[in-house]
Amino acid sequence: MISTYASDSANAAASAQRMANRKIAKQGRTIRVKIKRCDGPGKASRWETFNVSVSERGMNIISVLQQIAANPTTVEGKPTTPVVWDSGCLEEVCGSCTMVINGKVRQSCSCLVDDYAPAEGDEMSLEPMSKFPIVRDLWVDRERLFHNLKRVKAWVPIDGTYSLGAGPRETSAKQETRYDLSQCMSCGCCLEACPQFNIEPDKSQWDTSFIGAHAISQARLFNEHETGKQLKAERLEVLMGPGGVNDCGNAQNCVKVCPKHIPLTESIAAVGRAVTIQSVVNFFRG
Ligand code: SF4
Ligand code: SF4
Numbered sequence: 562m563i564s565t566y567a568s569d570s571a572n573a574a575a576s577a578q579r580m581a582n583r584k585i586a587k588q589g590r591t592i593r594v595k596i597k598r599c600d601g602p603g604k605a606s607r608w609e610t611f612n613v614s615v616s617e618r619g620m621n622i623i624s625v626l627q628q629i630a631a632n633p634t635t636v637e638g639k640p641t642t643p644v645v646w647d648s649g650c651l652e653e654v655c656g657s658c659t660m661v662i663n664g665k666v667r668q669s670c671s672c673l674v675d676d677y678a679p680a681e682g683d684e685m686s687l688e689p690m691s692k693f694p695i696v697r698d699l700w701v702d703r704e705r706l707f708h709n710l711k712r713v714k715a716w717v718p719i720d721g722t723y724s725l726g727a728g729p730r731e732t733s734a735k736q737e738t739r740y741d742l743s744q745c746m747s748c749g750c751c752l753e754a755c756p757q758f759n760i761e762p763d764k765s766q767w768d769t770s771f772i773g774a775h776a777i778s779q780a781r782l783f784n785e786h787e788t789g790k791q792l793k794a795e796r797l798e799v800l801m802g803p804g805g806v807n808d809c810g811n812a813q814n815c816v817k818v819c820p821k822h823i824p825l826t827e828s829i830a831a832v833g834r835a836v837t838i839q840s841v842v843n844f845f846r847g
């Protein structure tokens with residue numbers, strides 16, 4: 562369970578340490594990988610540790626899991642089942658391989674063993690995200706993350722496959738702002754780190770529970786799109802209701818863990834202002 566997140570200076574120090582580790586990492590070493598396992602929804606979790614041989618540079622966590630899958634035997638010599646995980650793109654674009662590595666949520670495909678376990682016998686830990694239901698082992702069900710994007714209608718409302726001609730003109734400054742926001746890959750890191758976002762097994766509560774930084778930022782992305790803003794008022798109505806932007810406690814953990822460096826706190830502030838304006842408009846409309 563993650564409760565605190567490092568400051569910018571601590572993050573910079575950790576990054577420098579990873580670079581230093583990468584330079585000194587010896588190939589041909591054996592490391593230990595401790596994995597939090599669970600056989601399925603509602604089952605108890607347990608830890609298992611595996612020896613992994615690091616024979617080449619650039620080995621990532623997915624390669625580690627593949628090696629374990631080829632010979633699923635614990636350090637005690639006990640045969641076990643292959644570890645289950647989710648992945649897709651293998652280039653930090655789809656977000657599906659997200660897990661908690663050495664206590665920090667991130668993508669396993671872009672996590673290099675040399676950065677974290679450079680010496681013989683070094684240990685790494687892998688856990689599933691805690692804010693989503695476990696499917697099995699390191700694989701979690703991110704359905705609620707996508708449900709929350711639907712709550713704010715995170716799309717441009719264009720129907721049909723025929724050409725509609727050129728869209729409305731947009732300034733390059735606006736395009737640049739939206740480009741940063743558009744890089745969200747729905748990975749769930751911001752939700753895992755958020756103290757206001759908690760696992761909610763009861764789906765009937767999803768529409769009133771905190772929506773999360775990713776959905777707030779995507780609402781801003783589409784509200785600032787010249788065609789997408791047709792749904793701006795509907796998005797803001799959701800975001801001013803229960804579980805909306807006012808439930809954000811401003812802990813700023815989200816922005817510290819976003820792998821795409823999306824300015825989430827800026828989005829939260831911008832949507833907060835828009836919600837206030839929308840409330841005033843609603844008041845005068847009666
Ligand atoms: S700033 Fe808001 S959304 Fe981000 S981690 Fe804090 S409470 Fe969660
Ligand atoms: S905002 Fe960042 S951390 Fe959150 S889902 Fe998108 S890419 Fe992941």
Ligand code: FES
Pocket residue numbers: 647648649650651652653654655656657658659668669670671
């Ligand atoms: S597999 Fe797609 S982000 Fe890692």
